[in-house]
Amino acid sequence: MAMAGPEIEQLIREAFPDAHVIVTDLAGDGDHYGARVVSQAFAGKSRIQQHQMVYAALKGQMGEALHALALETAVPK
């Protein structure tokens, strides 16, 4: 049921073409990832909204195939 890191990265890139995306397999078990997403699309959005946008990009995988994703979002400086 786990998801591959490159697959996560691709879904995020599809939704945020301008984004700088770093996906890390935190535990090395293909089940606990960290992602840092930096995109202009986050400008003016609250943290909640930014994370919801990334969750939407993952098309329902979050909380299902993807068990844990420590998420960090930011607007480019």
Place this chain on the structure above:
Amino acid sequence: MSEPTEQRIRDIIAGSDVVLFMKGVPAAPQCGFSGAVVQILNGLGVPFTGINVLADPDIREGIKSFSNWPTIPQLYVKGELLGGCDIVREMFKLGELAAVLNDKGVAVAAS
């Protein structure tokens, strides 16, 4: 989500200023992410109501669609979703959490 479930969630969130939907109970969290948020709230001396979603499958599924937020824990302050583990941790680290709670009229013991 069924209407009774949605109404129950509304009632729970309206019932306390600070509500944490979590896995396990505050004294014994059953997930590291839930435990991390409990620790932060306890550290700030913020009284909160913990809702164990593992004990209630309807709430567990319902709360995800309620706020369009796919994961547990979820922290609600005065009826509004503040965030999950990542956001709460980040806000705490930046010192924003106590300020936000204060702004919303929630007493914070430590700051």
